[in-house]
Amino acid sequence: MGNVWEFVEFSLLGLLSGGVLALIGLSFVLVYKGTRAVNFAVGEIMMFGAYMYYAAHVTLKLPPLFAFAVALGLVTLLSILIERAVLRPLAGQPVISVLMATIGLASVLHGFVEAVWGGDTLEVPPLVPRMPLRFAEVVIPGAALGNFAIAAALITGFLLFFHYSRTGIALRATASDPVTASTMGINVRYAQRLTWILAGAVGTMAGVLIGASGGLSPLLASTALSVFAVIILGGMDSVLGVIVASLLIGWLESVVVGYFGGKVRDVLPYLVVLAILVVKPYGLFGSRDIERL
Amino acid sequence: MDMAVASPIVAHVPPAPQVTTAVPRTPGLSLAVEKVDLAFGGIKALRGVSFSAAAGQITAVIGPNGAGKTSVFNTISGFYRPAAGRILLGGDDVTAMPVHARAGKGLARTFQNIALFRGLSVLENIKLGGHHLMKAGVLSAMAYSRAARREELALREEVERRVIDFLEIDHIRHRSVDVLPYGLQKRVELARALAMRPRVLMLDEPVAGMNREETEDMARFILDVQEEWGVTVLLVEHDMGMVMDISSHVVVLNFGEVIASGTPDEVRKHPEVVRAYLGDES
Numbered sequence: 178m179g180n181v182w183e184f185v186e187f188s189l190l191g192l193l194s195g196g197v198l199a200l201i202g203l204s205f206v207l208v209y210k211g212t213r214a215v216n217f218a219v220g221e222i223m224m225f226g227a228y229m230y231y232a233a234h235v236t237l238k239l240p241p242l243f244a245f246a247v248a249l250g251l252v253t254l255l256s257i258l259i260e261r262a263v264l265r266p267l268a269g270q271p272v273i274s275v276l277m278a279t280i281g282l283a284s285v286l287h288g289f290v291e292a293v294w295g296g297d298t299l300e301v302p303p304l305v306p307r308m309p310l311r312f313a314e315v316v317i318p319g320a321a322l323g324n325f326a327i328a329a330a331l332i333t334g335f336l337l338f339f340h341y342s343r344t345g346i347a348l349r350a351t352a353s354d355p356v357t358a359s360t361m362g363i364n365v366r367y368a369q370r371l372t373w374i375l376a377g378a379v380g381t382m383a384g385v386l387i388g389a390s391g392g393l394s395p396l397l398a399s400t401a402l403s404v405f406a407v408i409i410l411g412g413m414d415s416v417l418g419v420i421v422a423s424l425l426i427g428w429l430e431s432v433v434v435g436y437f438g439g440k441v442r443d444v445l446p447y448l449v450v451l452a453i454l455v456v457k458p459y460g461l462f463g464s465r466d467i468e469r470l
Numbered sequence: 471m472d473m474a475v476a477s478p479i480v481a482h483v484p485p486a487p488q489v490t491t492a493v494p495r496t497p498g499l500s501l502a503v504e505k506v507d508l509a510f511g512g513i514k515a516l517r518g519v520s521f522s523a524a525a526g527q528i529t530a531v532i533g534p535n536g537a538g539k540t541s542v543f544n545t546i547s548g549f550y551r552p553a554a555g556r557i558l559l560g561g562d563d564v565t566a567m568p569v570h571a572r573a574g575k576g577l578a579r580t581f582q583n584i585a586l587f588r589g590l591s592v593l594e595n596i597k598l599g600g601h602h603l604m605k606a607g608v609l610s611a612m613a614y615s616r617a618a619r620r621e622e623l624a625l626r627e628e629v630e631r632r633v634i635d636f637l638e639i640d641h642i643r644h645r646s647v648d649v650l651p652y653g654l655q656k657r658v659e660l661a662r663a664l665a666m667r668p669r670v671l672m673l674d675e676p677v678a679g680m681n682r683e684e685t686e687d688m689a690r691f692i693l694d695v696q697e698e699w700g701v702t703v704l705l706v707e708h709d710m711g712m713v714m715d716i717s718s719h720v721v722v723l724n725f726g727e728v729i730a731s732g733t734p735d736e737v738r739k740h741p742e743v744v745r746a747y748l749g750d751e752s
Contacts, residue, residue: 343601343622346590346594346597346598347598347601349587349589349590350587350590350598353587353588353589353590354585354587354588356549356585357581357585357586357587358587358598359568359569359570360547360569360570360572360573360577360578360579361570361573361598361599361601361602361662361666362570362571362573362574362601362602362666363570363598363601363602364568364570365570
């Protein structure tokens, strides 16, 4: 019976870690849907947000919520700057040049963070209690559960916002057809800027959650690596796809690490993604007109 | 006892368009295109194009393929900046105004290739037409404040009465626009433009690809919009029968220039127009 409990534990841990993964994926998909930009800096923006939180919370000793607000504010400024200085001049250029610009942006952010804080892992006070949850022989760390709950709540909030609020619907309209949206009186520039801001905010939340449960280092950005698998599997422009794919990848990684050890972790899930893409080339939920990069 | 017999018949009588009379009219504005030049690289799409659409009237722009009809529309919309000339909306120069700001001036349009927002429902599409009418800002709308809520409700009511009932699309309001047949998609696009409470309505080939019956329906809707709402209508259309039936003024373009304009009868007999459409031999 021990094996069954072990499997249940690995599975639960994996599914729970999928929650934060979905948050990062959402950050990417928002930008892709809203502006058609492939944002390779999604991990670095997330990391930057987490360091801003660290600076506000640990260095300046602000209370967590206040520090979080400060981090959100700073990331919002960064998003506006990115949109204004990097992406707007590239409007109308091929997708590939925007993609290259985001890769450049990623190195700049990475360099900045390493220059200021160094490469060591920093301790971040936990946001959610570390109390593990037990039932039967399964032990779930409190952080995993708390992170998942927060991520799930945030994602639900965003889905509601996009479905029911006027601004959300306007953003969807802009994503669907910016030219027509502008004839409706929607200021497409504002909409795209807002998209970057929202994506930056979502990324910051993910970064803070990860940092507060596992420590903060520039390596945080590489968490986004598994997110690319998630995004491609989910279909680039589908929020539902990202959620399902995050849970799947989270589960796969956890089970693979549990049974085969950490080295296989970086390989096997991607093989599975590759296998799925052979059958469904547009991802699980992607729309057909996506250009493969 | 008669009621039981009578009611099925009553149910078949189409609802009278009484809904529109109670609503204050937003009178149409005149639209003028003045000596507009537009070039793409070395190609001159429009050369000194001037015409005007009288307030509250239906004006048609016709011409052979490639004559510059859509270029004129896109210039009026603000997608293209003319190299020279002006666009006047109700007497105001809007030539330099960004596209989204023109919506606030009362300019609405439909597109030759249906430009509905895919993935959104019919109602969501139509309500987006009212987007520019709402004043509550992003943040208050985000928080679903009371003001935003009130605006939302007012818009919904307006959309219901004036647009959805009027265009007879009540039965499809919650459907996704992607799955609708072509004729209905065109009608939803018109509904969205009407939800903008336009003062000048531009229709780019409103009946292209429609059968006789759908064309007649659309022509009736356009006439109703003009007569009951007092909206200025500017349309580009290839269906000559419809153009001649409903327009009071016709502008003929060929190779980026206005070659004739006048009443449908005048234009029909104009030798330049006959030559443009039928070639030199005729």
